[in-house]
Each structure stands twice: as structure tokens, then as C-alpha cells.
Amino acid sequence: MASTLQGIGARPDQTLALNMKLLSHHELHGFGGIGEGMGMQLARDGRRILWLAHESAPKNFTAVDVTDPKKPQVVVQTELPHAKVRSNSLDVVGDTMAVAYQASAAGMRPAGFDLFDISTPEKPKLISHFDASGPHSRGVHAVWFVDGEFIHMASGAPDFQPTHPSDDQFYRIVDVRNPSKPAEVGRWWLPGTRVGDNVPPPARHAKFDSGFRAHNTNVFPQRPDRAYVGYISGGAVILDISDKSRPKLVAHWRYSPPYTGFTHTVLPLFERELLIVSDECVYSDGKDWPKLVWVVDARLETNPVPISTFPMPPVETFAKNGGRFGAHNLHENLPVPGSWRSDSVIVGTFFGGGVRAFDVSNPYQPQEIAYFVPPAPRLSHVGSIQLNDVYVDDRRLVFTVDRFAGGLYVLEMTI
Amino acid sequence: MQNPAPTRDSLAGKLPVSLITGFLGSGKTTLLKRLLRDPGMNRAAVIINEFGEVGIDHELVASSSEQMTLLSNGCLCCTVRTDLQETLRELFIKRRAGEVIDFDRVFVETTGLADPVPVLHTLQTDGMLGAQYRLDCVVTLVDAVNGLQNLDDTPEAAKQAAVADRIVITKSDIAPPAAVATLEERLQRMNPYAARTVAINGEVDVAFLRDVGPRSTRATPRDLDRWLAPSGEARPEGAYLGERVRAGAHDASIRSFCLWFDKPFTWDTFSAAVQVLTSLRGPDLLRVKGLVHVAGEPGPVVVQGAQHVFHPPVTLEAWSGTDRRSRIVFITRNLSRESVEALFAAVGTLAAPRS
Secondary structure, eight states, X not given: OOOOOSSXXXXXXXXXXXXXXXXEEEOGGGOOOEEEEEEEEEOTTSOEEEEEEESSTTEEEEEEEOSSTTSOEEEEEEEOSSTTEEOOOEEEETTEEEEEEEESSTTOSSOEEEEXXXXXXTSOEEEEEEEXXXXXXXXXXXXXXXXXXXXXXXXXXTTOOBSSGGGOOEEEEEEOSSTTSOEEEEEEOOTTSBTTOSSOOOOOOSSOOXXXXXXXXXXXXXXXXXXXXXXXXXXXXXXXXXSTTSOEEEEEEOXXXXXXXXXXXXXXXXXXXXXXXXXXXXXXXXXXXXXXXXXXXXXXXXXXXEEEEOOXXXXXXXXXXXXXXXXXXXXXXXXXXXXXXXXXXXXXXXXXXXXXXXXXXXXXXXXXXXXXXXXXXXXXXXXXXXXXXXXXXXXXXXXXXXXXXXXXXXXXXXX | OOOOOSSOOTTTTXXXXXXXXXXXXXXXXXXXXXXXXXXXXXXXXXXXXXHHHHOOOGGGEEEEOSSEEEETTSOEEEEOOSOHHHHHHHHHHHHHTTSSOOOOEEEEXXXXXXXXXXXXXXXXXXXXXXXXXXEEEEEEEEETTTHHHHHHHOHHHHHHHHTOSEEEEEOGGGSOHHHHHHHHHHHHHHOTTSEEEEOBTTBOOGGGGSSOSOOSTTOOHHHHHHHHOGGGGXXXXXXXXXXXXXXXXXXXXXXXXXXXXXXXXXXXXXXXXXXHHHHHHGGGEEEEEEEEOBTTOSSOEEEEEETTEEOOOEXXXXXXXSOOOEEEEEEEESOOHHHHHHHHHHHHXXXXXXX
């Protein structure tokens, strides 16, 4: 019998799509909760292997052969040593992979990162472990590893006592040119967040205090002397790392408060002198709305000026479907073989809002040009899709993952 | 594998819109009734004037509201609320919010007396519509019983046939065969660039009505031929019986011709010629569509317009084949091929030499 079509919101059981077509879906053997670590290996035997870091225990990472995007096959899936640690982040350079470890509380182990030799994807071989554990450290939340030489990361350290427990992870640079002996070469933290600093601690966000700590720490070959850091409650940070042992602040753009905090990614579009800055939504049911993606004019590096935000899908449609809804990870134009790079099309994940592509040809008026919102995964406990991270490969295929249960979705963009 | 372009394909990301026009009694309702039941219309949105007209059977309805009905084949049918512009906007917004199916094309029924050109303009002049939709084609129904008379008597009917990319001849089963032949000849003379088909009881292959205009900047020569229908000019002008039939009162002045240019244009020269043409004779340019060789561009530039409104030009990714001549189809009223040719020649002569 007829029912009304008016005034209803999106149903979490339906698929929404514009210019994106599902090629395949893999639930990763029932462990379909993936964090924000996705890296593609162009294996020597010609296969394309997508490495995924799990959101939480028991699994560590999973490798999926995506050579044929319509038939993804799990190559290997590994275990964590215990349930109070998560990997969350990884990066791949050639046949070497760095995997982050963050413990659920300070003082626990493992807390740091592992380097693996993945030349035989079925059998990852541990090369070394970098220990970042300490009485005030939860270890490593996110790694950036694109040149095979240095790992830039958001990490705690044995010798670092934060002025507030949430401020434990700062920016660290680790030399891995000798992969069996990783060694720290430099670090930077927001002044006031370490006990002993000669400035007072920064004022906390009254409502949405997620910590003054680093999240994504990106360094690109176009500007090897710059690190682009999302500093969560601290906003967006640009550092001069021409001397890696002494990073210096170049620019610091803070917009929370009045906004709701959690600066996640600072993605530079070098030729266009723009930064794309994404927030992360960290509360369910729209509590910390709006979580946005910002377009920032960076012509004058020391004075970043926000000029627009990506048009977000209707909040009333998505915010109450269960779980989070708002910005999170972007495809970061990784400077490694196998990764797609574009300075006009930006692809990001928005939890319940799915994966979305935007055209920023006109930086003042970004346009949404494609999206895909899968139905709620069968095994999900939150009741809606929660797309967490995205990787676009140089075939322009979009790989996106659910935070809890859905696993991997492989999409084709028809834009 | 070739690395895909890091930019957006400015055509592929837009939802195609087909306009269905036809004079009163031309059989639009019958055609729409058939279309709405066609399994191939899965994920199509159809905008009609009134539900009552197309008489949707209850058993075909999956769900419905006052303004919208979802049919069991997956086709979304809705009526024009205030105006078409508003309806197209609302449809896109509802699609984005998941309130209606994620339709992948739109068919729009225009009223029998409507001049289709303003509808073409709507798609172009409304920023949001221009960003989300593209004109795929104009489908015009002409009935074999009264069509010839309508072409003679009413300027709207003549204009509808003139701007068409696709012509569907209806009611041929109840018209004398000679009348059908005469109508075909008349239409061939008036608009040889529209592919034609004959429908009986509204039976038309849905494929004939869609995927007509260029839908990607990687369009193949076959795609482009499908749009510009070069078969229409296979025979020399004037060779038809239609040349000798009585000229209609209204359509006698409608002409269609295709101009070919051997030498590449500069964009300045081309746009200057088009500007002169539109500013002096805009109302008489019923439809212009073509591929232009612009010096320095990687592929042909797709241009199309109606009267004074032109769509933004789109450069295709590459040339295919050796023929790189520009070809532009003009459908005009009281404007001769010679005048248009002369204008392009004159502007070409005046163009500043490039050093």
C-alpha cells in the first residue's frame, strides 16, 4: 500500500549514490572495523595489495589483494598481542610498512610502532619495534611514512609529561633509514602542553576538549621543509622542519572555539596555494555538529585565511541515524606510487554521511560531485554506516572502510 | 594503464535530462504511459504535468505522495509543482537527502503548447541546475494524422520539431501511408539532424530517447555522431520530394544546415562570431550544436545553445580519428546558411594575426 514520500529522512538501510558505483564489498572475515590506516603496495609480482589497520583489537592489520577490484581477496590478517592496544594507522613505502600502536591507557605496552618487511605480503616479517611507551604515554596514534626515510607521527614519549593527560601525543620525527634501528631526530609540541614549559598551558575547550595533541603529520616532497599538522584542539599548524632536530612554528590557525574542535588533517594543495583542513566528528547523534572540511587560502603561509567549507549533506537527514556524522579523513594525495593525486578533486569520509568527492576548482565555491553512502553493515551495532577512511588509487578507484563492521567497499568514480 | 585525469569530467558528473515535447494530441501521454511501465526506466525520474493524465494503475505503485509516486519498476514519477525549475531543484535535494531514489536520469514532459527553448534556458541559467544536470536531448513527438497541419498552422509545433534531437512519429497506424511519407519528408527537410523513429501505440525503445548528448569528455566518435546525426546530411539538400510539397506558413522559414570549417579557430574568433550572431539574431537561432576545433585545445570543444543562451563550452579530452574539422549544426528561422557562413568568414578575416 502507498506510503508517504514526503518529510522522511535517509533510511540507514538504503544506499545513496551519485557518480560512484560499488564494484565490490568485503567484510574482512567478520572483522570489518577499520581505523585510519590505508596503504597500497604495488607488489613485485604485479599484485596490488591494500593494507588496512584495524580500528580496535583483536585484529592488527589486514592485507587485501585488490588487483581485480571486483574480486578483493584477503591475503593476511594478523592479531594484536592483547585487547587494550589498537593499531589504527599504517603507511606503506615499497616493501616496508609502518604500523602504529596506541594503548588504551598511559604506561601500557606495546605503545609505539612496528616496521615490517612485506615483500611477501602473505608473510609480513617484523624488522623492528620503536618503543614510545612511558608513564604518561599511550604511544602512537597516527604515522606518516612516504619517503622510506623518516616517520612523522603523533606520539607520546617516555620522557614527556604533559600538563594535561589528554595532551600526551605530540609531533615526532623518527629516522628509519636504518630500519632495524629507528631513532628520534626531532619533535615539536604546542608550548604549554609539557610540564616545565615556560608558558602556561592553553585554555581548554569548555565543551569539546579532545586534547591539544597532534593527529595527522604530513610532509610532502614538494616542501620537504614543512610539516602540516592537525593539532586537534590546537587547530592547524604549519612547522618549518628544514632542521628536523628543531621544528619551528610557521603558522597556527585556530578556529575552536567558537567551533567544536578536533582538527584532524591539514592537506596542502601546493600549486594552488591552498590548504584543505578537515575536522573529525567524535560524538554521536550530531552533538559536535558542525564538523567540516575547510578550504584555506595559504598564499601567505604565515596567515592562513579560511575562504569556504565543503557543502555538507543535510544534517537533519544523517545526524540521527546512529553513530557519528561529519568530516573525518581525506585522501591525502600520498606521494607514493599507486596513489591518485589531484589538486582539484578531494575525496573524504563523513561517517554516516558516507564517502564524498568535491570539486575545489573554484576554491570559494567547492561543489559536491559524487558520493556513496552504503547501507548500515549487517554486523554494525550503531545502526548506520560509519565510513572512517578513504584511499584513492591511481586507477581512480575509491577504497573506503567502515569503522566498526562493514569492512572494505570498492567504488568506481564516474566523474 | 593510463593515469586517469586528476580533474573532474565536467560532463560525466551531471544527471542527464531529456525533454519530451510534442504538440497537443501528438501522443505524449500514450508514450509516457508506456515509458513509466518500461523495465528500462529503472532509476529514471519522470516529471509530468498531471498524474490523472497518465493514469497510473494502482498495482504499479510502490509508494506515493500527492506529488510523487514510486513505481514498482523503480521509476520515480512526479508532477510539476510550481515550475520546472523548482521541481528539478527539489528533486535533486531530495535525492541527496535520500528522500527519493537515487535516480540517474530525468525525463521532462513539456506542455503541448510549450516552446521548448525556455526550458533549455532554465537548465543553463539556473546555477544549481547547471551544476547538477545536463541536457541530454530534446525528443519531439509528431503525429502522422495532424502533424503536418500543425507544422503549418502553429509556430510552436514547428519550433518543437526544429529543435529536436530525436523525433518520434506517432499514430502512423491510423494515418494514410502517403501522409506518413509526406510528414517524414517534411521533417527531414526541416531538421535532418534529428534521428527519427515511428512509434505505434507509444511503443518506443527507451534507448532511443537517452544517452544522446555527449556524456563524458572522453566521448567516442560514435557518441558524437549519435548526437550530431551526420546521416541527416548524407543526401544533398533539395533532393527530396519534400522540397516540392507545399511550404507551410510557419516552418517554411526554418532551415537547418551544418557548417564545416577546415581551419582551427582561436577561441576569440569563434566566440566573437557567436556573439555577433546571438546579439543580432538571437531569437532566430533555434538551436546550435557542434564540435569546434579550437587551436591549442587537446580535443574538440563541444558547443551548444538555443537563441541567445549558450552552455559553457566543454573541451573533450582528445581527438580521435584524423578529421579535425569543426562542424556546427544550425537550426535557424529566417536566417540563411549563406549569411551565417559569411559572418564566420568575415570574423575570421578580421581576427588579429597571432604572432
